[in-house]
Amino acid sequence: MAGQSGEQAYRLKVGLAEMLKGGVIMDVTTAEQAKIAEAAGAVAVMALERVPADIRKEGGVARMASVQVIRSIMEAVSIPVMAKVRIGHAAEAQILQALEVDYIDESEVLTPADEEHHIYKHPFEVPFVCGARNLGEALRRIAEGAALIRTKGEAGSGNVVEAVRHIRAIVREIKLLATLPEEELMSEAKKMGAPYELVRQVARDGRLPVPNFSAGGIATPADAALVMQLGAEAAFVGSGIFKSSDPERRAKAVVKAVTHYNDPAVLLQCSEQLGEAMRGLDVARLEEKDLLQTRGW
Amino acid sequence: MAIQGDFQAHSQALARLDVPFRFVKKASELSGLAGLILPGGESTTCLKFLVEEELFEPIREFAAGHPVFGTCAGAILMADKVENPSQASLGLVRMTLRRNAYGRQLASSIRILDPEPELDLGPEAGRALEAVLIRAPVILEVGPQVRVLARTDGRPVLVREGLRLAGTFHPELTSDTRVHRYFCNMALDSSAE
Numbered sequence: 376m377a378g379q380s381g382e383q384a385y386r387l388k389v390g391l392a393e394m395l396k397g398g399v400i401m402d403v404t405t406a407e408q409a410k411i412a413e414a415a416g417a418v419a420v421m422a423l424e425r426v427p428a429d430i431r432k433e434g435g436v437a438r439m440a441s442v443q444v445i446r447s448i449m450e451a452v453s454i455p456v457m458a459k460v461r462i463g464h465a466a467e468a469q470i471l472q473a474l475e476v477d478y479i480d481e482s483e484v485l486t487p488a489d490e491e492h493h494i495y496k497h498p499f500e501v502p503f504v505c506g507a508r509n510l511g512e513a514l515r516r517i518a519e520g521a522a523l524i525r526t527k528g529e530a531g532s533g534n535v536v537e538a539v540r541h542i543r544a545i546v547r548e549i550k551l552l553a554t555l556p557e558e559e560l561m562s563e564a565k566k567m568g569a570p571y572e573l574v575r576q577v578a579r580d581g582r583l584p585v586p587n588f589s590a591g592g593i594a595t596p597a598d599a600a601l602v603m604q605l606g607a608e609a610a611f612v613g614s615g616i617f618k619s620s621d622p623e624r625r626a627k628a629v630v631k632a633v634t635h636y637n638d639p640a641v642l643l644q645c646s647e648q649l650g651e652a653m654r655g656l657d658v659a660r661l662e663e664k665d666l667l668q669t670r671g672w
Numbered sequence: 673m674a675i676q677g678d679f680q681a682h683s684q685a686l687a688r689l690d691v692p693f694r695f696v697k698k699a700s701e702l703s704g705l706a707g708l709i710l711p712g713g714e715s716t717t718c719l720k721f722l723v724e725e726e727l728f729e730p731i732r733e734f735a736a737g738h739p740v741f742g743t744c745a746g747a748i749l750m751a752d753k754v755e756n757p758s759q760a761s762l763g764l765v766r767m768t769l770r771r772n773a774y775g776r777q778l779a780s781s782i783r784i785l786d787p788e789p790e791l792d793l794g795p796e797a798g799r800a801l802e803a804v805l806i807r808a809p810v811i812l813e814v815g816p817q818v819r820v821l822a823r824t825d826g827r828p829v830l831v832r833e834g835l836r837l838a839g840t841f842h843p844e845l846t847s848d849t850r851v852h853r854y855f856c857n858m859a860l861d862s863s864a865e
Contacts, residue, residue, distance in 0.1 A: 383782045390806045390845050391777055394712050394745070397676040416721065418676060418714040453757060453771060454714055455807065477777040477807070500778055634675055634721065635697065 388502030388522035392586040399630045402613040406451035415626035419455040422448045427484045427531025428614035437485040439467040462671045463489025472501045480504045483670035484530045496520030508541045510548035511567030518570045527668040528591015533655030535598040538591045546606040552578040594652045596632030596645040603636035620650035675721045677713020681844040685852045699730035707739040707859035710746030739835040739858040747838035765833045766815025773810035780806045787822045794853045803841035
């Protein structure tokens with residue numbers, strides 16, 4: 376990407392996200408898991424130290440995965456490799472860029488390094504994906520340079536309810552903006568705490584300026600189909616696959632369900648003989664301090 | 673072909689030319705089409721679908737009588753030989769492609785193309801033609817019947833063999849209509865015959 380103008384570099388960052396549409400990005404912690412994900416048809420893998428369900432269970436500080444693990448995953452597969460950094464941890468992101476990962480996820484799943492500021496992402500050559508719970512949060516991250524948005528959901532819960540809440544919120548807010556007259560957009564920008572120019576752009580185009588994927592709690596092919604039906608353009612699946620009883624089979628089924636999200640006959644096929652799904656949590660019973668989605672703003 | 677990838681971007685490119693389109697996920701949906709576009713995306717993911725959902729042969733049959741256009745991952749699927757790693761393909765164009773040949777995402781770039789006159793058509797003729805290369809493959813070798821329609825840095829990036837058009841870049845990610853216009857003209861000529 377060297378020698379490219381800022382505008383060209385940003386188009387290339389968003390361009391890679393365009394290529395991932397209609398696909399599934401799977402969390403992996405080892406090269407073996409990455410190979411299973413690739414063989415199942417994942418469009419990319421997300422390298423991390425522990426899947427969110429284990430982070431939740433074991434506690435402690437969750438950081439960027441070890442360089443050796445990420446490198447071994449990059450060597451094991453030919454599809455794009457993403458890796459997570461802590462919110463606000465620019466140095467972890469610089470390390471991942473030097474390692475040449477294909478995408479960086481500034482993620483609430485890891486323990487935040489900065490409770491006030493996210494990374495200023497424009498100067499990086501590697502593209503960033505960030506989580507959001509509503510349109511204002513999505514536009515703040517895009518203003519900082521994110522080239523892809525994923526709704527946060529509640530990672531590691533195996534419960535799709537928060538992913539549904541967040542994709543519905545963003546889709547609804549976009550539709551609403553598109554109906555407003557020009558003179559109401561400034562006030563709307565103030566209310567949602569988002570840059571005015573981006574608010575105007577969304578109002579004019581009726582969509583985010585970058586692709587919008589879904590994440591956080593997707594555990595079954597039906598969950599993946601649901602978020603796609605609600606307007607997500609691809610799905611991130613974390614603990615849902617490698618915390619189930621038959622990861623290979625489930626990974627394939629989720630991939631197929633995302634492509635055929637509107638075809639109940641295929642969804643039925645995908646849902647046959649899957650074995651046990653991950654157990655899952657009732658998000659309503661989680662304490663505020665145990666929620667991952669409230670990290671970052 | 674709407675299995676996975678940037679098929680929406682292709683549909684927008686067709687819409688700019690007022691060309692009607694539909695998304696294809698099943699073999700039965702191919703019937704009645706004048707041409708087929710295999711979009712950019714992840715070639716390994718798309719390839720698995722083509723095999724598992726028994727689309728491999730129907731696409732080859734369709735391609736025997738109709739124009740097919742592949743971009744990036746689509747071009748990888750159309751090649752007859754693929755390296756890095758080697759993988760199966762439809763064998764629609766006699767060429768050897770190397771996947772991710774420039775490197776990882778950091779090596780993605782936007783370059784200016786050097787088009788042949790037959791590609792330089794429509795209202796944009798004469799203007800610089802951009803090639804958006806994203807984790808792009810490189811065409812290492814082409815067969816004797818393959819015509820090179822555009823190059824960057826001396827390497828072929830858009831080639832044609834009969835009714836098959838394959839590019840390693842993404843014209844669908846620009847507002848330039850020349851490459852899609854060229855393909856739609858192929859489809860018009862082919863259905864007129």
